[in-house]
Amino acid sequence: MNAFLEIRDVSKRFGAVTALSDVRLAIARAEFFSLLGPSGCGKTTLLRTIAGFEQPDEGTIFIDGADVTAMPPERRPTNMVFQSYAIFPHLNVFDNIAYGLRRLRLERAELERRVSEALAMVRLDGYGGRRSDTLSGGQRQRVALARALVRRPKVLLLDEPLGALDRRLREAMQRELRELQRNLGITFVLVTHDQEEALSMSDRIAVMSEGRVLQVDSPRALYERPASRIVAEFIGTMNLLEATVTEGAGSDAVCNVPGLGAIVVKDCALAAGERATLAIRPERLVISDGGRTSGTIVSSTYLGGRTHLLIALEGNGQPVAATIDSASGAGASPGARIKLDWEPDAFIALPD
Amino acid sequence: MSASAKLASMKPPGLFVYAILYLAFLYVPVLFLPLFSFNDSAFVSFPLAGFTLRWYRAMLADGALGEALANSLKVGAVAAISATLLGLAAARALTRYRLKGTSTVLGFVSLPLFIPDIVLGISLLILVNALSTPLSLSSVIFGHIVLCVPFALAVLLSRLEGFDPSLEEASRDLGETAWMTFLRVTLPLALPGIVASLLLAFIVSFDEFLIAYFLAGTDATLPIYIWGELRFPAKLPIVLALGAAILVVTCLLVLVAEWLRNLGRARTTPLAVGA
Numbered sequence: 001m002n003a004f005l006e007i008r009d010v011s012k013r014f015g016a017v018t019a020l021s022d023v024r025l026a027i028a029r030a031e032f033f034s035l036l037g038p039s040g041c042g043k044t045t046l047l048r049t050i051a052g053f054e055q056p057d058e059g060t061i062f063i064d065g066a067d068v069t070a071m072p073p074e075r076r077p078t079n080m081v082f083q084s085y086a087i088f089p090h091l092n093v094f095d096n097i098a099y100g101l102r103r104l105r106l107e108r109a110e111l112e113r114r115v116s117e118a119l120a121m122v123r124l125d126g127y128g129g130r131r132s133d134t135l136s137g138g139q140r141q142r143v144a145l146a147r148a149l150v151r152r153p154k155v156l157l158l159d160e161p162l163g164a165l166d167r168r169l170r171e172a173m174q175r176e177l178r179e180l181q182r183n184l185g186i187t188f189v190l191v192t193h194d195q196e197e198a199l200s201m202s203d204r205i206a207v208m209s210e211g212r213v214l215q216v217d218s219p220r221a222l223y224e225r226p227a228s229r230i231v232a233e234f235i236g237t238m239n240l241l242e243a244t245v246t247e248g249a250g251s252d253a254v255c256n257v258p259g260l261g262a263i264v265v266k267d268c269a270l271a272a273g274e275r276a277t278l279a280i281r282p283e284r285l286v287i288s289d290g291g292r293t294s295g296t297i298v299s300s301t302y303l304g305g306r307t308h309l310l311i312a313l314e315g316n317g318q319p320v321a322a323t324i325d326s327a328s329g330a331g332a333s334p335g336a337r338i339k340l341d342w343e344p345d346a347f348i349a350l351p352d
Numbered sequence: 353m354s355a356s357a358k359l360a361s362m363k364p365p366g367l368f369v370y371a372i373l374y375l376a377f378l379y380v381p382v383l384f385l386p387l388f389s390f391n392d393s394a395f396v397s398f399p400l401a402g403f404t405l406r407w408y409r410a411m412l413a414d415g416a417l418g419e420a421l422a423n424s425l426k427v428g429a430v431a432a433i434s435a436t437l438l439g440l441a442a443a444r445a446l447t448r449y450r451l452k453g454t455s456t457v458l459g460f461v462s463l464p465l466f467i468p469d470i471v472l473g474i475s476l477l478i479l480v481n482a483l484s485t486p487l488s489l490s491s492v493i494f495g496h497i498v499l500c501v502p503f504a505l506a507v508l509l510s511r512l513e514g515f516d517p518s519l520e521e522a523s524r525d526l527g528e529t530a531w532m533t534f535l536r537v538t539l540p541l542a543l544p545g546i547v548a549s550l551l552l553a554f555i556v557s558f559d560e561f562l563i564a565y566f567l568a569g570t571d572a573t574l575p576i577y578i579w580g581e582l583r584f585p586a587k588l589p590i591v592l593a594l595g596a597a598i599l600v601v602t603c604l605l606v607l608v609a610e611w612l613r614n615l616g617r618a619r620t621t622p623l624a625v626g627a
Contacts, residue, residue: 099523
């Protein structure tokens with residue numbers, strides 16, 4: 001891939017704490033890229049290193065072919081939307097957005113044109129004269145976005161920009177951000193701990209933990225084919241079952257899971273006799289009269305359109321989670337005996 | 353609301369009387385100053401003899417007093433500006449960088465608050481003598497800067513701690529250098545604190561006696577002049593008039609400083625974030 005923003009072997013320590021450990025990423029032009037991970041995983045440090053607020057101890061950062069590692073933040077072709085939005089309280093909306101244009105020494109008319117263009121872009125037309133302390137959270141977020149985008153950065157960095165908004169507004173802003181990114185064709189790098197947010201907005205996601213990048217993939221690939229237990233457990237819910245490999249045949253393997261019987265797993269390098277962890281998403285387990293294995297419903301949680309079940313398997317001490325359509329699961333009440341089934345490719349093997 | 357109402361109903365009886373007595377003890381003696389400054393008698397005693405402005409006229413006509421006042425204003429202004437600049441630099445360093453031993457530094461800078469002024473005065477006198485510089489207003493200014501920096505730092509520290517450090521980062525991110533960021537973001541946001549610090553340091557310097565007494569040469573500051581005049585009973589009413597005038601100006605300054613502090617606070621308090 002042709003890397004537009006490249007992070008090459010970047011490490012960063014704060015005293016005894018390793019915040020980033022040999023991070024390597026290649027992000028394409030106009031890509032919507034997310035850094036996902038729990039708090040303290042190094043995602044914000046990485047974003048701040050790209051912006052120039054932190055100096056890496058080792059490694060290099062390239063943007064559009066240029067090494068920016070030694071550049072101070074004010075000279076980098078990046079702009080950031082801060083988690084706190086960092087709207088200047090002593091300036092009104094217009095002056096906040098025009099703040100970063102001072103050095104361009106534009107004529108007044110041109111300056112006004114660019115600011116009102118930016119305001120229109122975030123749908124805040126006519127808000128220029130408003131005092132910044134009269135804005136709502138969503139409006140502050142838009143001003144922060146306009147202030148960053150008005151400088152036409154090569155890379156826009158977003159540090160948990162939607163975290164402080166309520167759910168409805170957050171979802172609307174997610175759609176808007178995505179649309180904006182597509183229309184502008186600017187590379188976005190988003191930091192978030194919210195997996196749904198990352199899945200719904202990103203072209204690709206890097207899952208981070210303890211300063212390392214665990215996996216970089218499209219949302220679908222991350223969800224359906226996580227490369228490790230940590231990724232599988234961090235994104236969505238995953239049932240993990242211990243298994244023994246009975247047959248290793250080329251790229252496929254046959255595994256025996258107590259209570260479920262023989263399961264064929266595709267694309268894994270496992271040899272007969274090895275132990276493995278098999279993983280299946282709750283929605284890939286289906287209740288069906290002709291199911292291959294039976295169990296008892298332990299608990300049932302109604303979530304509107306879907307119902308979440310916890311099922312005790314016969315012959316396996318590890319209960320599994322299943323998500324079913326509420327409309328179809330009329331009889332799924334605790335204590336009921338049911339039969340479970342799954343599609344042939346529903347299970348994947350994870351390295352321990 | 354209900355919690356504070358509950359607290360109010362729990363207050364012990366007699367607290368109101370105590371508060372009144374306390375305030376009376378604090379302010380009634382001070383009120384004697386303006387009262388006797390308008391009294392038409394050289395003796396400061398009751399009964400009052402009648403209204404006069406002659407003590408104020410005598411005060412304005414006193415050349416030595418005017419000189420002492422000018423000296424005090426000079427010393428106060430230079431000490432306040434110097435202490436505020438030093439305090440601003442220290443406050444910025446303490447709030448914006450990951451420094452080792454922040455609390456130790458803070459402790460050492462604040463120490464002059466706790467050292468008795470007489471000790472500070474004597475030790476500064478020894479130092480000035482050791483440097484074999486003649487005593488002058490400059491040595492007083494030097495002593496007052498030492499005394500005022502902790503006050504300036506305390507005011508500015510709370511001011512700089514109060515605002516989001518990502519505001520300065522945002523400025524850098526938007527293309528401004530560290531210096532322009534200081535001018536365009538830090539300074540305007542710290543301005544109410546800077547003004548408050550200037551006023552506070554000025555007041556501390558203006559009425560400081562002990563250190564000035566030790567370090568002043570032949571040029572008296574106002575408190576030294578007043579101390580000297582107290583030896584002459586006939587001049588006491590003039591001192592009272594002066595005291596009353598200073599009281600009024602000081603009250604105004606404190607009010608302005610408080611007003612500015614609140615103004616700044618209202619402006620930078622982060623808003624509750626929500627839709």
